[in-house]
Amino acid sequence: MPDEFHHEIVGRAAKVVYKKCRQIFGLSMSFDQWRRLKYSYYTAHAAEIAVRPGALEAWRMFEQSGLRQALVSNSDRIVVNANIRVLGLETPGFISVSINDVVRGKPDPEPYERAATLLGLKPQQCIAIEDSPTGVQAALAAGSHIIAWPEDRMLEFPSGIQPVTELEPTVKELLQYST
Template sequence: MTEGFPHAAVLWDIDGTLADSEPLHLETFRRVAASVGVTLPEDFHERTVGRSEEMSLGLLQSDYGLPLGMAEWTKRRFADYISHAPEIPAIPETLALWHRLAALGVAQALVSNSDRMIVAANIATLGLERPGLVSVTRNDVVQGKPAPEPYLRAALLLGVAPEACAVVEDSATGMRAGLAAGATVYAVPHAEGDLLEGVRPLADLLARLPEDQTA
């Protein structure tokens, strides 16, 4: 554990936390749904943010009559997303914190409810590709967020106890996963809705950095 820092590792969500990618996710959902005659409601994003592809597709099929199965849906949506991924802006404050923690030698991992192809595109856009980078995607676990498995797996891969980890999230779905894993959960300032009980603001994590790194 880095001296003066209370966590053995920091586990990061990506979409909406490090990358401002939620608008692109919504755009690709709308475009692919529209291509088969389905119009998404205004509250679709609020109903699906942080949820897995399977859960979002299930909602589209059951509530809006989407006529595509998983294979064809993912083929179309992922191709659309990946083609636009280089345009995704980073979230400067959190990406800067990632690099500050890396400079301190704090272990870090990326933990996403998205497919491996989506995560790979996001990692490339953020410039975080490096040997030994630990990332956990929806493809790597049986149950995605809000189940704790993604964060438990990330902690296992880093060789640290989940209770010694910090989790940084923007969605209630992800926060629940982090809490269920036993980690200390921090919410980014732009997190959706009110903070869940037990979740701390990201400012608390910033305050715990060694003083010479926060100047």
């Protein structure tokens, strides 16, 4: 895949990615066929996906500090659940919001609003750690605080959002103010 393709699809819902594949690569299968193929492959190989350095450590630090957390994704539930299982986060009461749990996915604020509600909070009381401009737009629209932590340094974020290159110092700073 060309780099620019990744820039266009990161953080986007499956339907958007499918349409881009049709447009750029001439994909001819139906959305349902593509989705079944994609998710069959994904779930079979989820354990092989490399975990982003620092992500699980940050999750665990927040967990140990007693902060409530939710995973908010523009992916379908099948992908979200596969990731939760592979990461060892599957526990009773685990809160996650997938694109299947909302009417409108990111960049709409609904996923973050739903996550805040499930946490018993207002979006303004939450901090979203996001890796995509689409997710940042959603969190901004919900009124959440934002830490942009993209893997792809070429992504363009909304004005006023300065991405961080390392999450750990930011997490430690947040934990200092959360007590």
